[in-house]
Amino acid sequence: MKTIISDDALSGYVTKRWLSDRKRDYYYRKAKKEKLRSRAAYKLLQINDRFSIISPGDRVVDLGASPGGWSQVALELAGSTGKVVAADMRRMRPIEGVEFVLGDIRKGETVKAIIESLGGSADIVISDMSPNISGNYSTDHARSIELCEHALSFSRKVLRQRGTLLVKVFEGDLYREYLEHLKRYFKTVKAHGPKASRQASSEIYVIATGFFGDGPTEIA
Ligand SMILES: C[S@@+](CC[C@H](N)C(=O)[O-])C[C@H]1O[C@@H](n2cnc3c(N)ncnc32)[C@H](O)[C@@H]1O
Structure with missing residues (x-):
């Protein structure tokens, strides 16, 4: 059976093999050493490079932020004059300088809380964001x-004109339609696979x- 493969998808099936593979993983070890909360942090760094x-x-608004690797990177890139608001339905250990909203992005109350926290x-x-993998x-x-x-x-509600959306998608037959929607x-929609994503991802x-x-x- 074909299954979605991604770093977080794999973590849904925690086995001894998965744990030992993870320990050998280059980005996992690098993240530990550099005190980043996720190996995913390197994906954002590579995309930004x-x-x-x-x-x-x-x-910056970081959706599906927990455990916080992307927020750490966003904070570093946006600097002291920027602002980072993170949201997730899972709790996140506080990061100094990042405002966190606990909630499901599919709910109006979460959207409202993020907008209030952003204040502009x-x-x-x-x-x-990744779904729970079935x-x-x-x-x-x-x-x-x-x-x-x-x-x-959500982006349509908060982005300024000429603003940017970066979004993770699991490939499949609805992917092209989503790109058309974007x-x-x-103005410009590009797809990219950062090096830090696993090859089979x-x-x-x-x-x-x-x-x-x-x-x-309007579409012609
Ligand atoms: C791969 S993790 C994010 C990792 C994060 N970028 C980092 O670097 O630490 C995906 C996150 O999406 C969150 N998520 C999934 N569905 C969500 C929803 N409907 N609303 C808010 N967060 C959601 C999950 O709780 C999970 O923490």
Whole structure:
């Protein structure tokens, strides 16, 4: 049976083999050494090296932030003049300088709390959200797309004009349709697989830049 493979998907099946593979994993060990909370932190760093999406002074919203690796990197990149608001349905150990909202992004009350905490528009929304993995490829892919759609509708509420959305997607047959949906709201939509993603991984990171603002442009 085909299953979604991603770092976090794999963690749904914690076995002795998975634990020992993880200990040997280069980025896992590097994250431990550099006091980053996740190996995923390197994916954001690599994406930023390539696409320069977060700049000093940026206001960043990190969706699906727990345990906090991306938030640590976002805080470093946005600097003391920037702001980072993180949200997750799982608790996150506090990070100094990062405001955290506990809640499900599919719920209006969570969206409202993030917007209140942000206190203005965002320059960029980053989403590394992953569904709980069931092991059924189509189900997991559809759940990932659902989260991506929530990341998009959230972004439409908070992004400034020409703002950016970075979103993780598990590949599958709804992927192209999602890209088309993004293109209604953003000038440029690019897909990227950072080196820190495992080779067998089904995850893709989509970088959508140049938010049109004020609702969708009409499609011809
Ligand atoms: C791969 S982890 C994120 C890792 C994080 N980027 C880091 O570097 O530490 C995915 C996260 O998405 C969160 N998530 C999944 N569905 C969510 C939802 N509906 N609302 C909020 N968070 C969600 C999960 O709780 C999980 O913590």
